[in-house]
Amino acid sequence: xxxxxxxxxxxxxxxxxxxxxxxxxxxxxxxxxxxxxxxxxxxxxxxxxxxxxxxxxxxxxxxxxxxxxxxxxxxxxxxxxxxxxxxxxxxxxxxxxxxxxxxxxxxxxxxxxxxxxxxxxxxxxxxxxxxxxxxxxxxxxxxxxxxxxxxxxxxxxxxxxxxxxxxxxxxxxxxxxxxxxxxxxxxxxxxxxxxxxxxxxxxxxxxxxxxxxxxxxxxxxxxxxxxxxxxxxxxxxxxxxxxxx
Ligand code: BTN
Numbered sequence: 001x002x003x004x005x006x007x008x009x010x011x012x013x014x015x016x017x018x019x020x021x022x023x024x025x026x027x028x029x030x031x032x033x034x035x036x037x038x039x040x041x042x043x044x045x046x047x048x049x050x051x052x053x054x055x056x057x058x059x060x061x062x063x064x065x066x067x068x069x070x071x072x073x074x075x076x077x078x079x080x081x082x083x084x085x086x087x088x089x090x091x092x093x094x095x096x097x098x099x100x101x102x103x104x105x106x107x108x109x110x111x112x113x114x115x116x117x118x119x120x121x122x123x124x125x126x127x128x129x130x131x132x133x134x135x136x137x138x139x140x141x142x143x144x145x146x147x148x149x150x151x152x153x154x155x156x157x158x159x160x161x162x163x164x165x166x167x168x169x170x171x172x173x174x175x176x177x178x179x180x181x182x183x184x185x186x187x188x189x190x191x192x193x194x195x196x197x198x199x200x201x202x203x204x205x206x207x208x209x210x211x212x213x214x215x216x217x218x219x220x221x222x223x224x225x226x227x228x229x230x231x232x233x234x235x236x237x238x239x240x241x242x243x244x245x
Contacts, residue, residue, distance in 0.1 A: 001013070003171045003174065003175070004038075007174070007175075007178060008178065009036050009174075009177075009178040009181060010036050010037075010038055010066075010174055010178065011034045011035070011036050011037060012033070012034055012036075012037040012038070013037075013038045013040065014033075014037060014038070014039045014040065015040050015041075015042075016039065016040065016041040016042070017041070017042050017043065018041065018042065018043040018044075018045065019039075019041040019043075019044060019045070020044065020045050020046040021044055021046050021047050021048050021055075021135075022039045022040065022041050022044065022063055022064055022065040022135060023048060023065045023119060023121055023133050023135040024046070024048070025039055025041075025065070026039050026065045026067045026133045027121065027123050027133060030067060030069070030123065030131055030133075033067055034069075035067060035068060035069035035131070036066070036067065036068060036069075037066075037067045038064055038065070038066050038067075038174065039064060039065050039067070040062070040063065040064040040170070041063050041064070042063075043057055043063075044057045044063050045057070047063060047137065048119060048135070049117055049119060049137075050117070050119055055117065055119075055137050056146060056148070056149050056153070058139050058142035058145070058146075058155060059141075059142050060140055060141035060142055060157075060166070061137065061138055061139050061140050061141070061142060061155070061166075062136065062137070062138040062140055062166055062169065062170060063135075063136075063137050063138075064135075064136050064170065065133050065134060065135045065136070066133070066134040066136070066177075067131055067132075067133055068131060068132045068133075068134070069130075069131045070130065070131060070132060077188075078120055078122060078132065079105065079222065079223050079224070079237050080184075080188060080189035080222050080223045081120060081132065081134070081184070082105055082106040082118050082120040082134070083104075083105055083106055083189055083192075083196060083223040084180070084184050084189060084192060085106060085118050085120070085134055085136065085177070086102050086105070086106035086107070086108060086116075086118055087102065087192050087195060087196050087199075088173060088176045088177050088180060089108055089116055089118075089136070089138070089173055090102050090108055090199055091176060091195070092169070092172045092173050092176050093108065093110075093156075094199075095172070096164070096169075098110060098156060098159075098160065099111075100115065100199075101199050101200070101201045102196065102199045102200050102201065103200075103201050103202060104200060104202045104216075104219070104225050105223070105225075106118040106120075108138075109201060110154060110156070110159050111154065111159050113151075113152060113153055113154035113159075114139075114152060114153045114154070115138060115139050115153070115154055115155060115156055115159070116136070116137065116138040116139070117136075117137050118134065118135065118136055118137075119134075119135040119137075120132060120133065120134050120135070121133045121135070136173075138156075138169070139153065139154065139155035139156065139158075140155060140156050140157065140164050140166055140169065141155065141156070141157045141163055141164060141166070142155040142157060142158065143155075143157060143158065144158070145158060180192075188221075188222065189221070189222055189223045190221045190222070193219060193221065193223075196219055196223070197218075197219050200219060202216040202225065203216055203217075203218070203219070204216065204217075207227070209225070209227065209234075209236050212229065213229070214227035214228060214229045214234060215227060215228045215229075217233070220235060222237075223237075224236060224237045225237075
């Protein structure tokens with residue numbers, strides 16, 4: 001509460017014990033919500049992931065959505081914004097001593113498994129006006145991971161045997177987001193590109209993009225994945241990427 005009161009960006013923090021999905025909640029209630037509201041839920045019954053997947057609800061995690069109402073909705077900004085959010089979270093985790101990495105576009109990995117996912121959704125009735133909903137799911141203090149996802153997902157606690165103060169973590173993420181957002185607005189993703197590349201696990205790897213084998217060469221100025229396929233350069237701005245180790 002103290003943080004939200006002192007924040008210049010985040011105006012309101014809504015705590016829910018249980019909700020279907022914080023992203024859905026924000027989408028449905030956005031007319032009544034101020035821009036830069038954060039909605040947090042202790043439990044999600046229908047958490048959603050990218051590509052119409054489910055986001056499995058782990059206990060003692062962080063599930064929250066940030067609503068940004070924008071006057072001029074710039075579609076090209078969405079991908080960079082999700083990358084920016086992932087970078088901010090990775091930076092905060094690293095400050096906590098967690099050896100995390102970013103998997104393009106915005107998954108956070110720890111010891112080869114996913115600990116955080118981000119789902120950015122656009123929601124605008126009139127073209128040009130609308131809002132962006134940034135949904136963040138972090139597996140924090142769950143001791144055990146359900147069988148169905150335990151080969152691909154983990155939690156900070158499962159990997160480090162440490163308990164994390166979730167309130168502190170949320171505040172640190174929002175603070176870092178607030179501190180860097182002006183730079184993102186002014187300079188775009190390119191301002192953060194070096195740091196992103198530094199922690200991106202896809203670079204130099206052979207990857208599968210929507211089922212096609214490619215070599216990941218670079219991250220572009222706007223956060224696109226630059227790959228080589230049969231001697232040709234291909235730029236990918238969204239989709240399913242699998243790393244082949
Ligand atoms: C992904 O990696 O596929 C994205 C997962 C995003 C999960 C978060 S949890 C809070 C917010 N509400 C949702 O329903 N999804 C996002």
